[in-house]
Amino acid sequence: MIAETPQPPYYAVIFTSIRTEVENGYANMADRMLELAQKQEGFLGYETAREEIGITVSYWRDQDSIRNWKNNIEHSFARDKGRSDWYKAFKTRIAKVEKEYGFLKEDFC
Amino acid sequence: MIAETPQPPYYAVIFTSIRTEVENGYANMADRMLELAQKQEGFLGYETAREEIGITVSYWRDQDSIRNWKNNIEHSFARDKGRSDWYKAFKTRIAKVEKEYGFLKEDFC
Numbered sequence: 001m002i003a004e005t006p007q008p009p010y011y012a013v014i015f016t017s018i019r020t021e022v023e024n025g026y027a028n029m030a031d032r033m034l035e036l037a038q039k040q041e042g043f044l045g046y047e048t049a050r051e052e053i054g055i056t057v058s059y060w061r062d063q064d065s066i067r068n069w070k071n072n073i074e075h076s077f078a079r080d081k082g083r084s085d086w087y088k089a090f091k092t093r094i095a096k097v098e099k100e101y102g103f104l105k106e107d108f109c
Numbered sequence: 110m111i112a113e114t115p116q117p118p119y120y121a122v123i124f125t126s127i128r129t130e131v132e133n134g135y136a137n138m139a140d141r142m143l144e145l146a147q148k149q150e151g152f153l154g155y156e157t158a159r160e161e162i163g164i165t166v167s168y169w170r171d172q173d174s175i176r177n178w179k180n181n182i183e184h185s186f187a188r189d190k191g192r193s194d195w196y197k198a199f200k201t202r203i204a205k206v207e208k209e210y211g212f213l214k215e216d217f218c
Binding site: 001002003005008012014016017018020047048049050051052053054055057082083087088089090091092093094095096097098099100101102103104105 | 110111112114117121123125126127129156157158159160161162163164166191192196197198199200201202203204205206207208209210211212213214
């Protein structure tokens with residue numbers, strides 16, 4: 001779903017990736033990382049989709065929240081496995097959301 | 110593919126959407142918008158994927174480039190059609206990319 005984020009400013013981590021063919025626990029780890037991230041102080045929500053490339057955007061209150069998540073031990077282990085097994089390439093961008101606007105059809109909940 | 114963007118700072122427009130069942134020219138319009146965006150001054154690249162939700166991130170040199178693209182006549186027409194026909198909901202976030210880092214396997218081009 002589309003993340004319900006607060007009034008800007010807040011932060012977005014845009015993670016774009018291309019997967020290898022290797023499964024080796026990827027789906028479980030992806031679920032686990034999501035579960036862990038949601039427990040982090042300052043986590044605001046996320047959006048994800050994968051076709052030719054995968055895009056996961058997670059939203060955070062501030063840079064400190066992102067730094068703490070980056071330094072999480074399990075997350076660091078997952079990143080190492082990402083480099084060795086799961087990803088051919090990825091890019092992470094840290095961005096400060098300055099404006100946000102949306103649209104919602106009346107009959108859509 | 111993963112967009113080849115310059116050294117930050119630059120801007121990201123994160124467009125997250127949920128489609129209706131209505132086709133009515135959507136695919137053609139999506140292609141046309143991409144073609145048009147690529148001709149805009151300050152356009153740096155884009156990434157897109159759709160599953161349950163669609164995420165398209167376009168990258169821009171500065172806020173002026175984003176504003177010019179927003180005011181493009183054909184783009185405005187497409188946005189109106191988006192609201193009436195193609196989308197149940199969407200959210201647009203304008204964010205300033207402050208940091209970027211990546212990973213590329215040696216045998217992957």
